[in-house]
Amino acid sequence: MIAAPFLLYLGHSADALGIxxxxxxxxxxxxxxxxxxxxxxCPQTLGLPRMTMEEGVAAGARTLVLGIAGAxxxxxxxxxxxxxAALNAGLNVAAGLHERLRDQPALVALARERxxxxxxxxxxxRRLSVGKGTPRAGHRLLTVGTDCSVGKMxxxxxxxxxxxxxxxxxxFRATGQTGILIAGAGVAVxxxxxxxxxxxxxxxxxxxDDDGWDLxxxxxxxxxxxxxxxxxxxxxxxQPEALxxxxxxxxxxxxxxxxxxxxxxxxxxxxxxxxxxxxxxxVRAVGICLNTSGMERxxxxxxxxxxxxxxxxxxxxxxxxxxxxxxxxxxxxxxSTLSTTASR
Amino acid sequence: MIAAPFLLYLGHSADALGIxxxxxxxxxxxxxxxxxxxxxxCPQTLGLPRMTMEEGVAAGARTLVLGIAGAxxxxxxxxxxxxxAALNAGLNVAAGLHERLRDQPALVALARERxxxxxxxxxxxRRLSVGKGTPRAGHRLLTVGTDCSVGKMxxxxxxxxxxxxxxxxxxFRATGQTGILIAGAGVAVxxxxxxxxxxxxxxxxxxxDDDGWDLxxxxxxxxxxxxxxxxxxxxxxxQPEALxxxxxxxxxxxxxxxxxxxxxxxxxxxxxxxxxxxxxxxVRAVGICLNTSGMERxxxxxxxxxxxxxxxxxxxxxxxxxxxxxxxxxxxxxxSTLSTTASR
Numbered sequence: 001m002i003a004a005p006f007l008l009y010l011g012h013s014a015d016a017l018g019i020x021x022x023x024x025x026x027x028x029x030x031x032x033x034x035x036x037x038x039x040x041x042c043p044q045t046l047g048l049p050r051m052t053m054e055e056g057v058a059a060g061a062r063t064l065v066l067g068i069a070g071a072x073x074x075x076x077x078x079x080x081x082x083x084x085a086a087l088n089a090g091l092n093v094a095a096g097l098h099e100r101l102r103d104q105p106a107l108v109a110l111a112r113e114r115x116x117x118x119x120x121x122x123x124x125x126r127r128l129s130v131g132k133g134t135p136r137a138g139h140r141l142l143t144v145g146t147d148c149s150v151g152k153m154x155x156x157x158x159x160x161x162x163x164x165x166x167x168x169x170x171x172f173r174a175t176g177q178t179g180i181l182i183a184g185a186g187v188a189v190x191x192x193x194x195x196x197x198x199x200x201x202x203x204x205x206x207x208x209d210d211d212g213w214d215l216x217x218x219x220x221x222x223x224x225x226x227x228x229x230x231x232x233x234x235x236x237x238x239q240p241e242a243l244x245x246x247x248x249x250x251x252x253x254x255x256x257x258x259x260x261x262x263x264x265x266x267x268x269x270x271x272x273x274x275x276x277x278x279x280x281x282x283v284r285a286v287g288i289c290l291n292t293s294g295m296e297r298x299x300x301x302x303x304x305x306x307x308x309x310x311x312x313x314x315x316x317x318x319x320x321x322x323x324x325x326x327x328x329x330x331x332x333x334x335x336s337t338l339s340t341t342a343s344r
Numbered sequence: 345m346i347a348a349p350f351l352l353y354l355g356h357s358a359d360a361l362g363i364x365x366x367x368x369x370x371x372x373x374x375x376x377x378x379x380x381x382x383x384x385x386c387p388q389t390l391g392l393p394r395m396t397m398e399e400g401v402a403a404g405a406r407t408l409v410l411g412i413a414g415a416x417x418x419x420x421x422x423x424x425x426x427x428x429a430a431l432n433a434g435l436n437v438a439a440g441l442h443e444r445l446r447d448q449p450a451l452v453a454l455a456r457e458r459x460x461x462x463x464x465x466x467x468x469x470r471r472l473s474v475g476k477g478t479p480r481a482g483h484r485l486l487t488v489g490t491d492c493s494v495g496k497m498x499x500x501x502x503x504x505x506x507x508x509x510x511x512x513x514x515x516f517r518a519t520g521q522t523g524i525l526i527a528g529a530g531v532a533v534x535x536x537x538x539x540x541x542x543x544x545x546x547x548x549x550x551x552x553d554d555d556g557w558d559l560x561x562x563x564x565x566x567x568x569x570x571x572x573x574x575x576x577x578x579x580x581x582x583q584p585e586a587l588x589x590x591x592x593x594x595x596x597x598x599x600x601x602x603x604x605x606x607x608x609x610x611x612x613x614x615x616x617x618x619x620x621x622x623x624x625x626x627v628r629a630v631g632i633c634l635n636t637s638g639m640e641r642x643x644x645x646x647x648x649x650x651x652x653x654x655x656x657x658x659x660x661x662x663x664x665x666x667x668x669x670x671x672x673x674x675x676x677x678x679x680s681t682l683s684t685t686a687s688r
Contacts, residue, residue, distance in 0.1 A: 133601065189538060193537060225580045226475045226543065228619075229580070233572060256476075279569050
């Protein structure tokens with residue numbers, strides 16, 4: 001468990017996507033974020049008080065979160081220097097980069113000397129087993145996507161909170177670095193050895209019998225040629241009772257692959273349902289989440305309504321318009337009449 | 345490149361499946377195998393001369409292949425002791441277990457001292473990239489399966505050799521430990537970090553423009569809840585022009601999962617074709633390979649004929665009956681009329 005409260009690192013970053021992990025923490029765990037650390041040349045802010053490491057400690061921070069992602073998940077010298085400064089000030093350090101903090105001898109020695117911890121969020125759990133697909137108790141929802149980075153984590157978190165607000169036991173199950181930092185636990189499924197993809201998710205969202213929900217963050221897309229294997233193993237391991245399809249309207253091509261079109265929503269949903277039936281024969285689709293952050297409100301509302309009509313499922317932007325209609329569908333007691341709607 | 349000829353290790357193994365890597369090498373690279381090493385209590389033989397390490401060296405062996413697989417891919421003390429004896433006799437040592445030779449300090453030190461090499465066949469390549477699905481030149485065939493261990497490697501090797509016998513340039517591309525030892529190269533795709541499954545296969549079977557074929561060994565099954573993610577990433581990375589479906593008749597359940605039925609051949613083939621179209625829109629099925637080693641010859645021939653009639657594709661046991669009919673289908677020049685046959 002990564003000790004909160006956090007000081008969020010922006011460093012020198014001028015790239016809005018580059019600070020998405022720090023931004024995710026500020027958005028979903030704002031109560032645990034005492035401030036932001038940025039250098040003088042950093043043009044970005046999360047709207048939190050700017051603090052030095054020492055000021056962060058004085059404000060109660062226990063961990064500096066290196067919530068940035070550079071090219072290739074590298075850990076450049078300047079980041080190492082700032083991590084050293086944090087340790088010297090008395091902060092633990094957490095990061096979710098491909099290059100690990102624990103592979104930096106200077107950081108390891110300093111942390112040991114100061115009695116502090118380094119957290120490599122992307123490390124897979126030590127003892128993973130292969131998945132089995134054995135039916136397990138509990139309600140599970142998985143977000144799936146037409147593409148990477150279309151808002152699956154935001155949708156999953158919004159659904160979790162809305163369920164909790166209705167008094168339903170609900171837990172967010174993180175599968176990526178930002179989600180893990182927000183939840184304080186999870187598995188970076190893209191960093192697991194391939195044999196253990198579905199097994200890692202079976203372990204992440206174990207059987208439960210309290211009538212509560214596990215809401216599992218999806219990754220990638222069955223239609224993304226780089227990552228579909230991860231998406232399929234995740235889908236099988238999740239053994240979901242319900243799927244929510246996430247999409248960002250207007251995206252010109254699959255992320256990172258110019259010229260490759262996104263799948264249609266209906267086709268994407270049908271393929272996910274078909275694949276999910278291997279371990280969850282009664283799986284049903286319960287909604288569509290659109291990331292309309294790049295659109296005006298009125299066209300976004302019209303698009304949601306049109307998508308709802310076309311696919312016969314509640315459609316919303318979970319951040320802008322809430323997820324009540326999806327929860328109504330999720331919690332209503334007539335799954336048998338709903339499971340076919342996605343086939344239209 | 346692992347230095348041949350080989351001395352094949354059987355150790356103390358009493359389990360026929362436990363020596364499958366040594367057996368695969370004897371079957372497909374017999375000309376490079378000078379003998380077998382087994383302890384007095386080992387009831388098995390590959391029919392090769394039994395040799396001590398020193399006799400192996402005298403017979404020309406350059407590498408001891410620890411071609412056995414125990415529970416969990418462990419490297420027990422007795423195996424380490426035998427590896428030390430091999431190094432002392434002047435042999436390199438190769439293994440494809442989950443536990444790595446290079447993590448044994450005593451072996452590492454001894455190999456260095458003797459100027460010999462340790463080969464951990466399951467190690468993924470150092471620099472992998474994520475797959476892109478960009479169309480690439482060359483002819484590629486992939487074997488897919490209803491389940492794990494149904495004969496995909498044997499089928500792929502048989503197809504490769506039969507193509508070569510017809511004078512067609514053809515290369516076997518290995519994706520598992522036995523295949524890698526047979527080919528002397530390859531990628532153990534189940535050991536790759538999940539993000540890189542398809543990328544590893546794109547790297548394994550690169551673009552080629554000599555009109556020759558890459559025949560890629562499949563792994564797992566889209567219908568196996570433990571490994572389908574690996575199978576899907578492999579399928580996308582392979583970008584296959586042709587698929588051959590492999591199956592073992594009479595298997596009571598999916599490997600390792602009592603109670604889970606195998607998929608039907610037609611359904612399995614259709615799902616593989618559908619998924620393959622993401623990176624290879626014109627993919628076609630060209631044949632079915634049955635592992636009938638547990639059947640009598642006449643019933644096996646009748647089953648092949650019945651399967652051929654039902655699915656409209658050549659069907660054979662590649663080891664017992666050869667693969668000529670599949671090659672005829674593969675090499676015939678009318679793909680457009682063939683690509684739909686699997687949908688029947």
